[in-house]
Ligand SMILES: [Zn+2]
């Protein structure tokens with residue numbers, strides 16, 4: 619990764635990642651029409667329920683984007699973070715791999731915490747409550763969870779001293795995998811065995827969206843599936859056994875309209891069965 623590439627990503631990366639997200643969403647959305655497992659549902663209606671989260675999350679993202687910029691500037695000026703202690707100045711590729719792995723482990727931990735702490739689960743529940751799983755499920759994130767997630771990431775960025783070009787490049791890769799893993803699609807088992815040994819695949823993430831325990835509390839990985847293997851949280855289920863949603867919130871009056879979804883974290887906590 620030469621300095622010109624790093625500079626390009628630092629300057630134009632944010633715009634590029636937004637365009638990249640739109641592009642990958644457009645491609646996977648159309649691919650689903652051809653290779654999708656479930657075609658017998660109202661795809662547009664489903665997307666219109668999840669799409670408003672793009673807009674409710676904008677204020678939080680702008681605020682956190684501003685805070686991120688300040689923090690990255692500060693860590694850069696003061697050489698704060700463990701990455702500055704490692705001799706990586708002349709190996710940007712290694713710097714990227716180490717930062718990426720560290721931040722992806724952070725995402726794994728964050729995800730486990732969101733499932734285990736009941737107050738936080740109520741926010742993350744909104745994402746899980748989707749009874750249909752396709753690329754628009756990627757968008758279904760409560761603005762409260764969006765703020766919590768970005769705050770967690772901020773802590774990892776502060777601890778590591780990650781640079782802007784690394785963060786943007788990581789975000790582009792993360793966007794690809796998050797969209798891909800929510801697709802209404804399953805990889806052939808042999809391909810999944812190879813790709814899934816390192817990365818999160820739709821086959822793995824679909825099990826995470828199964829409505830009942832212990833499957834909801836498994837396959838927490840964001841981009842890398844290695845953490846689930848390492849900590850024994852990996853599970854598999856055949857496609858015919860999968861039911862999406864959360865057993866405590868299966869009625870359409872709870873999971874089928876935007877207003878109820880926004881209010882969901884403030885409802886009564888009911889334990890997953
Ligand atoms: Zn989850």
Ligand SMILES: [Zn+2]
Pocket residue numbers: 745800823827
């Ligand atoms: Zn998901």
